[in-house]
Structure formats: C-alpha cells, structure tokens
Amino acid sequence: MKTITTEALVLALAAMAGLAGCVDETARRDDSKSGSMLFAENCAACHGANARGHGDAESGLEQAPADLTLISERNGGTFPADDVLAKVHGYGGPGHFGDMPDFEDIGAGKKVMWETQNGQKIATPRALVEIVGYLEGLQR
Numbered sequence: 001m002k003t004i005t006t007e008a009l010v011l012a013l014a015a016m017a018g019l020a021g022c023v024d025e026t027a028r029r030d031d032s033k034s035g036s037m038l039f040a041e042n043c044a045a046c047h048g049a050n051a052r053g054h055g056d057a058e059s060g061l062e063q064a065p066a067d068l069t070l071i072s073e074r075n076g077g078t079f080p081a082d083d084v085l086a087k088v089h090g091y092g093g094p095g096h097f098g099d100m101p102d103f104e105d106i107g108a109g110k111k112v113m114w115e116t117q118n119g120q121k122i123a124t125p126r127a128l129v130e131i132v133g134y135l136e137g138l139q140r
C-alpha cells in the first residue's frame with residue numbers, strides 16, 4: 001500500500017479548507033449523516049454494501065475495488081487512518097489510485113479536528129472523518 005506522508009496530507013487538507021470557503025456549501029452539506037450512511041451513498045456501489053468488494057459497479061472497472069474490511073490486515077495489523085483519509089479525499093488527484101474517484105467535494109461540510117499519527121491537529125471535513133471511523137470499525 002502506498003504510504004502518504006503526514007506532511008503531504010496536512011498540505012492537502014489545508015488546501016481543501018481554503019477552497020471550501022469558495023464553493024456553494026449548502027447543496028452538499030448535510031452534517032447529520034453517519035459514516036455508514038455516507039458509505040452506503042458514496043462507496044457501496046463499488047466496494048459493496050458490506051465493504052468487502054464486489055459492488056454492482058465493479059464490472060465496469062479496470063481494477064477491482066479493494067476489500068475495505070482488510071485494510072488493517074494489509075497494513076500489518078494497524079489501521080493506517082491518515083493514509084485512508086488521504087486516499088478517500090483523493091490526495092494526488094484523479095486517477096492517482098486507479099478507478100477510485102476522489103471525494104474532495106465531500107469536504108464542503110462542517111470541519112472537525114483530526115489528529116494525525118504524529119500528533120498534528122488539522123481541520124478536516126466531518127464527513128471524511130465519519131467515513132474513516134466507520135471503516136476502522138469494520139476491520140476484521
């Protein structure tokens with residue numbers, strides 16, 4: 001799994017925080033949605049309703065969407081939260097992770113504080129934090 005440095009993640013999130021002020025936030029903002037709701041709406045089509053891959057949209061993709069319940073296992077038993085956050089956000093731009101779309105626009109809603117593995121605190125879209133927390137809870 002490609003590792004993204006914390007510095008790069010912080011820069012990407014900081015850039016997004018700056019941009020968020022310029023877009024029409026009302027259309028996309030719904031701060032009541034839980035991680036599982038956000039997952040069902042945005043991710044299940046490819047990663048499957050249970051996050052184990054093989055969603056309905058899989059057949060049209062060049063690359064099989066990952067089993068998201070085995071992220072920790074693939075990472076030696078630790079859940080790489082910063083890395084997952086960066087991947088979902090789409091740091092690196094479209095196409096950087098194959099067929100996985102970026103979800104930068106999910107960042108239009110409310111911000112919460114995210115503490116990186118090395119203790120940096122950074123304002124991060126609540127929806128991204130919810131999704132990453134949901135995925136962490138699914139690890140087996």
Ligand code: HEC
Binds near residue numbers: 038
């Ligand atoms: C259009 C289909 C599609 C959608 C929608 C999608 N993904 Fe993915 N995702 C992929 C594919 C394909 C990969 C594998 C790409 C790779 O490994 O480079 C992937 C990889 C990932 C990874 C990396 C897994 C790993 O172990 O490295 C994460 C995390 C992830 N997706 C989370 C999500 C989340 C969360 C959502 C919803 C917000 C989502 N994906 C929506 C197709 C999709």
